[in-house]
Amino acid sequence: MFRHVVLFRIHDHVSDAYLDAVIDTLESFVHFPGVVSWTTSRSLDERKGRIVVEDATFESREAFERFRADPAHVIAAKTMSEIADWWVGDYET
Template identity: 55%
Template sequence: MFRHVVLFRVRDDVTDPDLSAAIDELRAVGKAPGVTLWTIEMSLDTRKGRVIVEDGSFVDRSAFETWRAGDAHKRVAERMAGLADWWVGDWEADAR
């Protein structure tokens, strides 16, 4: 199994409608072959601002790499670059 976690710190000037649209796009990009778990949620902790949590699992690293190279991911990454800064954690995990 391959894990992919992203924390998006949304910029303060992003409007609520733009934020909602971005969340919808992030949720849609998880509907792809090889994705076994896909969760997009707003963090309940707002001390550092608005944070979107993306938590995904893939069958394996190859499935992740195929997903990451796809047009849908490229489009949402471009959109998010205009709305947020982010930190990524990717790792191969035991399927316990």
């Protein structure tokens, strides 16, 4: 299994409506081939700003690499780079 965990710190100028639409897009990745589980949620703790937590498990590193190269992920990553800073934790279990 391959785990992919991302914490997105959303920029203050981003509207809640736009953020909700982006979260919907991220949640749609649950249907991507090789995904075992996928959760996208806003953090309940907003003391440091609005944080979106993405917690995904892939069946293998290869499945993750296919996902990462997919055009839908490339577009989502570009969108997130415009509205957030992020930290990634990837590891194998």
